[in-house]
Protein backbone atom coordinates (compact mmCIF):
# COMPACT_ATOMS: atom_id res chain seq x y z
CA UNK A 1 0.00 0.00 0.00
CA UNK A 2 1.65 3.22 -1.13
CA UNK A 3 -0.06 6.50 -0.28
CA UNK A 4 1.67 9.30 -2.16
CA UNK A 5 1.23 12.92 -3.08
CA UNK A 6 0.61 13.98 -6.67
CA UNK A 7 3.67 13.82 -8.92
CA UNK A 8 5.57 11.68 -6.43
CA UNK A 9 6.29 9.05 -9.08
CA UNK A 10 3.50 6.54 -8.43
CA UNK A 11 2.86 5.68 -12.04
CA UNK A 12 6.57 5.61 -12.89
CA UNK A 13 7.29 3.24 -9.97
CA UNK A 14 4.44 0.98 -11.04
CA UNK A 15 5.69 0.82 -14.63
CA UNK A 16 9.20 -0.13 -13.51
CA UNK A 17 8.00 -2.88 -11.16
CA UNK A 18 5.50 -4.25 -13.66
CA UNK A 19 8.17 -4.51 -16.36
CA UNK A 20 10.63 -6.19 -13.98
CA UNK A 21 8.01 -8.75 -13.02
CA UNK A 22 7.00 -9.51 -16.61
CA UNK A 23 10.66 -9.95 -17.54
CA UNK A 24 10.95 -12.56 -14.79
CA UNK A 25 8.11 -14.50 -16.35
CA UNK A 26 5.27 -13.21 -14.18
CA UNK A 27 1.70 -12.72 -15.42
CA UNK A 28 0.79 -9.13 -14.57
CA UNK A 29 -2.08 -6.69 -14.74
CA UNK A 30 -2.08 -2.93 -14.60
CA UNK A 31 -5.33 -1.42 -13.41
CA UNK A 32 -6.35 2.21 -13.75
CA UNK A 33 -9.68 3.78 -12.74
CA UNK A 34 -10.43 5.35 -16.13
CA UNK A 35 -10.10 4.33 -19.74
CA UNK A 36 -8.11 7.48 -20.42
CA UNK A 37 -5.52 6.65 -17.77
CA UNK A 38 -5.16 3.04 -18.85
CA UNK A 39 -4.70 4.21 -22.45
CA UNK A 40 -1.87 6.53 -21.45
CA UNK A 41 -0.08 3.81 -19.47
CA UNK A 42 -0.56 1.36 -22.31
CA UNK A 43 1.16 3.74 -24.74
CA UNK A 44 3.99 4.45 -22.27
CA UNK A 45 4.59 0.80 -21.40
CA UNK A 46 4.51 -0.26 -25.04
CA UNK A 47 7.13 2.35 -25.93
CA UNK A 48 9.28 1.29 -22.97
CA UNK A 49 9.03 -2.44 -23.62
CA UNK A 50 9.26 -2.43 -27.41
CA UNK A 51 12.18 0.00 -27.27
CA UNK A 52 14.27 -2.27 -25.03
CA UNK A 53 13.10 -5.87 -25.25
CA UNK A 54 12.96 -8.03 -28.39
CA UNK A 55 10.50 -10.76 -29.35
CA UNK A 56 7.56 -9.28 -27.45
CA UNK A 57 4.13 -10.04 -28.95
CA UNK A 58 1.65 -7.17 -28.78
CA UNK A 59 -2.13 -7.42 -28.85
CA UNK A 60 -3.69 -3.99 -29.31
CA UNK A 61 -7.24 -5.25 -28.81
CA UNK A 62 -6.40 -6.87 -25.48
CA UNK A 63 -3.85 -4.19 -24.50
CA UNK A 64 -1.53 -7.06 -23.72
CA UNK A 65 2.13 -7.87 -24.27
CA UNK A 66 3.60 -11.37 -24.06
CA UNK A 67 7.27 -11.65 -23.16
CA UNK A 68 9.69 -14.26 -24.51
CA UNK A 69 10.16 -15.92 -21.08
CA UNK A 70 6.43 -16.52 -20.59
CA UNK A 71 5.78 -13.24 -18.80
CA UNK A 72 2.71 -11.19 -19.68
CA UNK A 73 1.37 -7.74 -18.96
CA UNK A 74 -2.14 -6.51 -19.67
CA UNK A 75 -3.57 -3.06 -19.05
CA UNK A 76 -7.15 -2.69 -17.84
CA UNK A 77 -9.49 0.06 -16.81
CA UNK A 78 -11.67 -0.64 -13.78
CA UNK A 79 -14.53 1.70 -14.67
CA UNK A 80 -16.69 -1.27 -15.67
CA UNK A 81 -15.56 -3.76 -13.04
CA UNK A 82 -17.88 -6.56 -14.23
CA UNK A 83 -15.88 -6.82 -17.46
CA UNK A 84 -12.71 -7.58 -15.53
CA UNK A 85 -12.31 -11.30 -15.58
CA UNK A 86 -9.16 -13.22 -16.30
CA UNK A 87 -6.84 -16.00 -15.40
CA UNK A 88 -4.49 -16.39 -12.48
CA UNK A 89 -2.07 -13.54 -11.89
CA UNK A 90 1.30 -13.16 -10.20
CA UNK A 91 1.26 -9.41 -9.86
CA UNK A 92 -1.17 -6.53 -10.13
CA UNK A 93 -0.58 -2.78 -9.99
CA UNK A 94 -3.59 -0.67 -8.99
CA UNK A 95 -2.75 2.92 -9.93
CA UNK A 96 -4.91 5.61 -8.27
CA UNK A 97 -6.46 2.74 -6.36
CA UNK A 98 -8.40 4.99 -3.98
CA UNK A 99 -10.53 6.12 -6.95
CA UNK A 100 -11.63 2.63 -7.90
CA UNK A 101 -14.88 1.05 -6.78
CA UNK A 102 -14.45 -0.76 -3.46
CA UNK A 103 -15.42 -4.05 -5.11
CA UNK A 104 -12.50 -4.13 -7.57
CA UNK A 105 -9.94 -5.46 -5.12
CA UNK A 106 -11.91 -8.04 -3.10
CA UNK A 107 -14.17 -9.30 -5.90
CA UNK A 108 -12.00 -9.14 -8.98
CA UNK A 109 -8.28 -8.82 -8.35
CA UNK A 110 -7.75 -10.72 -5.14
CA UNK A 111 -9.37 -13.96 -6.38
CA UNK A 112 -7.13 -13.83 -9.45
CA UNK A 113 -4.03 -13.70 -7.25
CA UNK A 114 -5.01 -16.63 -5.03
CA UNK A 115 -3.88 -19.72 -6.93
CA UNK A 116 -0.44 -18.33 -7.82
CA UNK A 117 -0.01 -16.53 -4.49
CA UNK A 118 0.45 -13.30 -6.41
CA UNK A 119 1.21 -9.86 -5.02
CA UNK A 120 -0.31 -6.44 -5.53
CA UNK A 121 0.98 -2.89 -5.45
CA UNK A 122 -1.58 -0.21 -4.59
CA UNK A 123 -0.54 3.30 -5.57
CA UNK A 124 -2.73 6.29 -4.83
CA UNK A 125 -3.23 9.61 -3.25
CA UNK A 126 -5.72 9.21 -0.41
CA UNK A 127 -9.42 9.73 -1.10
CA UNK A 128 -10.98 10.17 2.29
CA UNK A 129 -11.25 7.28 4.70
CA UNK A 130 -12.40 4.75 2.12
CA UNK A 131 -11.33 1.14 1.44
CA UNK A 132 -7.86 2.25 0.38
CA UNK A 133 -7.43 3.72 3.83
CA UNK A 134 -8.60 0.47 5.47
CA UNK A 135 -6.01 -1.59 3.61
CA UNK A 136 -3.38 1.03 4.31
CA UNK A 137 -4.13 0.65 8.04
CA UNK A 138 -3.69 -3.09 7.65
CA UNK A 139 -0.18 -2.54 6.31
CA UNK A 140 0.74 -0.42 9.32
CA UNK A 141 -0.01 -3.32 11.64
CA UNK A 142 3.19 -5.32 12.29
CA UNK A 143 1.07 -8.43 12.91
CA UNK A 144 -0.15 -8.33 9.30
CA UNK A 145 3.00 -9.63 7.71
CA UNK A 146 1.51 -9.99 4.25
CA UNK A 147 0.84 -6.26 4.05
CA UNK A 148 3.11 -3.24 4.15
CA UNK A 149 2.30 0.43 3.89
CA UNK A 150 4.35 3.42 2.78
CA UNK A 151 3.60 7.11 2.67
CA UNK A 152 5.34 9.81 0.64
CA UNK A 153 4.57 13.45 -0.02
CA UNK A 154 5.04 15.28 -3.32
CA UNK A 155 8.19 16.81 -1.82
CA UNK A 156 9.74 13.33 -1.71
CA UNK A 157 10.20 13.29 -5.49
CA UNK A 158 13.79 14.56 -5.79
CA UNK A 159 13.20 15.52 -9.44
CA UNK A 160 10.68 18.24 -8.61
CA UNK A 161 11.97 21.51 -7.16
CA UNK A 162 10.42 22.09 -3.71
CA UNK A 163 9.60 25.72 -4.54
CA UNK A 164 7.39 24.59 -7.43
CA UNK A 165 5.35 22.58 -4.96
CA UNK A 166 5.33 25.55 -2.57
CA UNK A 167 3.81 27.59 -5.40
CA UNK A 168 1.04 25.06 -5.83
CA UNK A 169 0.28 25.26 -2.17
CA UNK A 170 -0.50 28.96 -2.37
CA UNK A 171 -3.31 28.25 -4.83
CA UNK A 172 -4.67 25.10 -3.28
CA UNK A 173 -7.29 24.90 -0.54
CA UNK A 174 -5.99 23.34 2.65
CA UNK A 175 -7.97 20.11 2.44
CA UNK A 176 -6.97 19.41 -1.15
CA UNK A 177 -3.39 20.22 -0.28
CA UNK A 178 -3.20 17.85 2.66
CA UNK A 179 -4.83 15.01 0.83
CA UNK A 180 -3.36 15.39 -2.63
CA UNK A 181 0.14 16.61 -1.94
CA UNK A 182 0.89 15.58 1.64
CA UNK A 183 -0.83 12.20 1.16
CA UNK A 184 -2.74 12.55 4.43
CA UNK A 185 -5.83 10.51 5.13
CA UNK A 186 -8.54 12.89 6.23
CA UNK A 187 -12.20 12.34 6.88
CA UNK A 188 -13.88 13.16 3.62
CA UNK A 189 -16.78 15.43 4.16
CA UNK A 190 -16.09 16.82 0.70
CA UNK A 191 -16.72 20.23 2.21
CA UNK A 192 -15.16 23.06 0.22
CA UNK A 193 -15.68 26.14 2.36
CA UNK A 194 -14.20 26.13 5.84
CA UNK A 195 -14.43 28.83 8.51
CA UNK A 196 -17.65 30.10 6.95
CA UNK A 197 -19.17 31.08 10.29
CA UNK A 198 -16.10 33.11 11.23
CA UNK A 199 -16.19 34.93 7.88
CA UNK A 200 -19.90 35.70 8.24
CA UNK A 201 -19.19 38.78 10.29
CA UNK A 202 -21.71 41.19 8.77
CA UNK A 203 -24.99 40.79 10.61
CA UNK A 204 -26.99 43.62 9.08
CA UNK A 205 -27.76 43.88 5.40
CA UNK A 206 -28.55 47.57 5.59
CA UNK A 207 -25.22 48.89 4.28
CA UNK A 208 -25.32 51.98 2.10
CA UNK A 209 -22.91 52.96 -0.67
CA UNK A 210 -19.96 55.10 0.40
CA UNK A 211 -18.93 57.78 -2.06
CA UNK A 212 -15.58 57.07 -3.74
CA UNK A 213 -15.54 53.36 -2.99
CA UNK A 214 -15.28 50.76 -5.69
CA UNK A 215 -17.92 48.05 -5.75
CA UNK A 216 -17.85 44.81 -7.72
CA UNK A 217 -20.87 42.65 -8.47
CA UNK A 218 -21.25 38.96 -9.21
CA UNK A 219 -24.36 37.68 -10.98
CA UNK A 220 -25.65 34.14 -11.42
CA UNK A 221 -28.76 33.59 -13.52
CA UNK A 222 -31.42 31.24 -12.25
CA UNK A 223 -32.12 28.11 -14.23
CA UNK A 224 -35.47 26.36 -13.96
CA UNK A 225 -36.14 26.29 -10.21
CA UNK A 226 -33.06 28.24 -9.14
CA UNK A 227 -32.90 31.87 -8.22
CA UNK A 228 -31.04 34.66 -9.89
CA UNK A 229 -28.60 36.13 -7.40
CA UNK A 230 -26.56 39.31 -7.41
CA UNK A 231 -23.86 39.92 -4.81
CA UNK A 232 -22.02 43.19 -4.19
CA UNK A 233 -18.57 43.40 -2.59
CA UNK A 234 -16.69 46.51 -1.51
CA UNK A 235 -13.34 46.13 -3.29
CA UNK A 236 -11.50 48.10 -0.62
CA UNK A 237 -12.81 46.63 2.63
CA UNK A 238 -13.44 43.25 0.93
CA UNK A 239 -16.77 43.02 2.67
CA UNK A 240 -19.93 41.77 1.08
CA UNK A 241 -22.34 44.70 1.29
CA UNK A 242 -25.49 43.48 -0.43
CA UNK A 243 -27.20 40.50 -1.98
CA UNK A 244 -30.49 40.13 -3.84
CA UNK A 245 -32.23 36.88 -4.84
CA UNK A 246 -35.29 36.61 -7.04
CA UNK A 247 -36.91 34.05 -9.29
CA UNK A 248 -39.65 33.24 -11.71
CA UNK A 249 -40.57 36.79 -12.47
CA UNK A 250 -39.55 36.85 -16.14
CA UNK A 251 -36.22 37.91 -17.54
CA UNK A 252 -37.16 41.51 -18.12
CA UNK A 253 -38.18 41.99 -14.51
CA UNK A 254 -35.10 40.15 -13.33
CA UNK A 255 -32.92 42.47 -15.38
CA UNK A 256 -34.84 45.29 -13.78
CA UNK A 257 -33.79 44.03 -10.32
CA UNK A 258 -30.18 43.86 -11.48
CA UNK A 259 -30.39 47.38 -12.86
CA UNK A 260 -31.81 48.63 -9.55
CA UNK A 261 -28.89 47.11 -7.62
CA UNK A 262 -26.50 48.66 -10.12
CA UNK A 263 -28.15 52.06 -9.77
CA UNK A 264 -27.68 51.85 -6.02
CA UNK A 265 -24.10 50.55 -5.84
CA UNK A 266 -22.70 51.76 -9.16
CA UNK A 267 -20.39 48.74 -9.46
CA UNK A 268 -17.37 49.25 -11.66
CA UNK A 269 -17.94 45.76 -13.01
CA UNK A 270 -20.64 43.11 -12.91
CA UNK A 271 -19.20 39.65 -13.49
CA UNK A 272 -22.06 37.59 -14.88
CA UNK A 273 -22.38 33.92 -15.64
CA UNK A 274 -22.66 33.67 -19.43
CA UNK A 275 -23.85 30.13 -20.07
CA UNK A 276 -27.18 29.42 -21.80
CA UNK A 277 -29.69 32.05 -20.66
CA UNK A 278 -26.85 34.28 -19.47
CA UNK A 279 -25.70 35.47 -22.86
CA UNK A 280 -28.89 37.21 -24.10
CA UNK A 281 -29.50 38.76 -20.67
CA UNK A 282 -25.94 40.05 -20.54
CA UNK A 283 -26.34 41.61 -23.97
CA UNK A 284 -29.56 43.27 -22.88
CA UNK A 285 -27.90 44.71 -19.75
CA UNK A 286 -24.90 45.89 -21.76
CA UNK A 287 -27.29 47.58 -24.17
CA UNK A 288 -28.63 49.53 -21.19
CA UNK A 289 -25.08 50.74 -20.54
CA UNK A 290 -24.30 48.55 -17.52
CA UNK A 291 -20.66 47.43 -17.13
CA UNK A 292 -21.34 43.72 -17.44
CA UNK A 293 -18.53 41.29 -18.09
CA UNK A 294 -19.47 37.78 -19.26
CA UNK A 295 -17.88 34.88 -17.41
CA UNK A 296 -17.97 31.55 -19.21
CA UNK A 297 -18.14 28.69 -16.76
CA UNK A 298 -16.08 25.64 -17.61
CA UNK A 299 -14.89 22.97 -15.19
CA UNK A 300 -11.57 24.79 -15.13
CA UNK A 301 -12.83 28.35 -14.72
CA UNK A 302 -15.29 27.21 -12.06
CA UNK A 303 -12.51 25.48 -10.14
CA UNK A 304 -10.49 28.67 -10.27
CA UNK A 305 -13.21 30.99 -8.90
CA UNK A 306 -14.39 28.49 -6.28
CA UNK A 307 -10.89 27.81 -4.99
CA UNK A 308 -10.19 31.54 -4.93
CA UNK A 309 -13.27 32.09 -2.79
CA UNK A 310 -12.52 29.08 -0.55
CA UNK A 311 -9.03 30.41 0.15
CA UNK A 312 -10.33 33.90 0.94
CA UNK A 313 -12.94 32.55 3.37
CA UNK A 314 -10.48 30.15 4.97
CA UNK A 315 -7.99 32.96 5.53
CA UNK A 316 -10.55 35.48 6.69
CA UNK A 317 -9.82 37.82 3.77
CA UNK A 318 -13.46 38.37 2.93
CA UNK A 319 -16.37 39.44 5.13
CA UNK A 320 -19.69 37.74 4.39
CA UNK A 321 -23.25 38.78 5.06
CA UNK A 322 -24.71 36.42 7.65
CA UNK A 323 -27.52 35.42 5.30
CA UNK A 324 -29.00 31.99 6.06
CA UNK A 325 -29.46 30.97 2.45
CA UNK A 326 -25.93 31.96 1.50
CA UNK A 327 -24.34 30.30 4.54
CA UNK A 328 -26.39 27.15 3.98
CA UNK A 329 -25.27 26.93 0.38
CA UNK A 330 -21.63 27.48 1.34
CA UNK A 331 -21.79 24.77 4.01
CA UNK A 332 -23.33 22.24 1.62
CA UNK A 333 -21.09 22.92 -1.36
CA UNK A 334 -18.90 19.96 -2.17
CA UNK A 335 -15.84 18.88 -4.04
CA UNK A 336 -15.53 15.51 -5.63
CA UNK A 337 -12.20 14.38 -6.98
CA UNK A 338 -12.44 12.66 -10.33
CA UNK A 339 -10.32 9.58 -11.06
CA UNK A 340 -8.36 11.37 -13.77
CA UNK A 341 -7.08 13.89 -11.27
CA UNK A 342 -9.53 16.74 -11.90
CA UNK A 343 -12.18 18.02 -9.50
CA UNK A 344 -15.85 18.56 -9.74
CA UNK A 345 -17.43 21.28 -7.67
CA UNK A 346 -21.10 21.66 -7.06
CA UNK A 347 -24.07 21.62 -4.74
CA UNK A 348 -25.24 18.15 -3.69
CA UNK A 349 -28.20 17.07 -5.81
CA UNK A 350 -31.40 18.82 -4.87
CA UNK A 351 -29.61 21.83 -3.42
CA UNK A 352 -28.77 25.17 -5.01
CA UNK A 353 -25.54 27.03 -5.51
CA UNK A 354 -26.65 30.34 -7.01
CA UNK A 355 -25.50 32.42 -4.05
CA UNK A 356 -22.15 30.61 -4.01
CA UNK A 357 -21.56 31.26 -7.71
CA UNK A 358 -22.63 34.92 -7.52
CA UNK A 359 -20.32 35.42 -4.54
CA UNK A 360 -17.44 33.59 -6.22
CA UNK A 361 -17.87 35.75 -9.33
CA UNK A 362 -17.90 38.96 -7.30
CA UNK A 363 -14.79 37.87 -5.43
CA UNK A 364 -13.15 36.95 -8.71
CA UNK A 365 -13.90 40.49 -9.85
CA UNK A 366 -12.38 41.96 -6.68
CA UNK A 367 -9.19 40.00 -7.27
CA UNK A 368 -8.93 40.67 -10.97
CA UNK A 369 -10.71 43.97 -11.48
CA UNK A 370 -12.21 44.38 -14.89
CA UNK A 371 -9.47 42.49 -16.68
CA UNK A 372 -10.40 39.60 -18.89
CA UNK A 373 -8.97 36.36 -17.58
CA UNK A 374 -8.07 33.53 -19.90
CA UNK A 375 -8.32 30.00 -18.63
CA UNK A 376 -6.95 28.36 -21.75
Ligand SMILES: Nc1ncnc2c1ncn2[C@@H]1O[C@H](COP(=O)(O)OP(=O)(O)OP(=O)(O)O)[C@@H](O)[C@H]1O
Nearest residue numbers: 004005006007008009010011012013125157159341
Ligand atom coordinates in the same frame (compact mmCIF):
# COMPACT_ATOMS: atom_id res chain seq x y z
N1 LIG B 1 12.13 6.73 -10.94
C1 LIG B 1 12.00 7.82 -11.71
N2 LIG B 1 12.96 8.14 -12.58
C2 LIG B 1 12.85 9.22 -13.35
N3 LIG B 1 11.81 10.08 -13.33
C3 LIG B 1 10.83 9.82 -12.49
C4 LIG B 1 10.87 8.66 -11.63
N4 LIG B 1 9.76 8.67 -10.88
C5 LIG B 1 9.06 9.76 -11.27
N5 LIG B 1 9.70 10.44 -12.23
C6 LIG B 1 9.21 11.68 -12.86
O1 LIG B 1 8.45 12.40 -11.91
C7 LIG B 1 7.24 12.90 -12.48
C8 LIG B 1 6.03 12.36 -11.78
O2 LIG B 1 6.00 10.95 -11.97
P1 LIG B 1 4.63 10.17 -12.08
O3 LIG B 1 3.80 10.66 -13.20
O4 LIG B 1 5.00 8.74 -12.05
O5 LIG B 1 4.00 10.61 -10.70
P2 LIG B 1 2.56 10.29 -10.12
O6 LIG B 1 2.75 10.20 -8.65
O7 LIG B 1 1.97 9.14 -10.82
O8 LIG B 1 1.80 11.64 -10.47
P3 LIG B 1 0.20 11.92 -10.60
O9 LIG B 1 -0.26 12.16 -9.21
O10 LIG B 1 0.15 13.15 -11.44
O11 LIG B 1 -0.39 10.71 -11.23
C9 LIG B 1 7.29 12.51 -13.96
O12 LIG B 1 7.81 13.60 -14.69
C10 LIG B 1 8.23 11.32 -13.97
O13 LIG B 1 8.86 11.21 -15.23
Ligand SMILES: [Mg+2]
Nearest residue numbers: 010011012095
Ligand atom coordinates in the same frame (compact mmCIF):
# COMPACT_ATOMS: atom_id res chain seq x y z
MG1 LIG C 1 0.14 8.89 -11.84
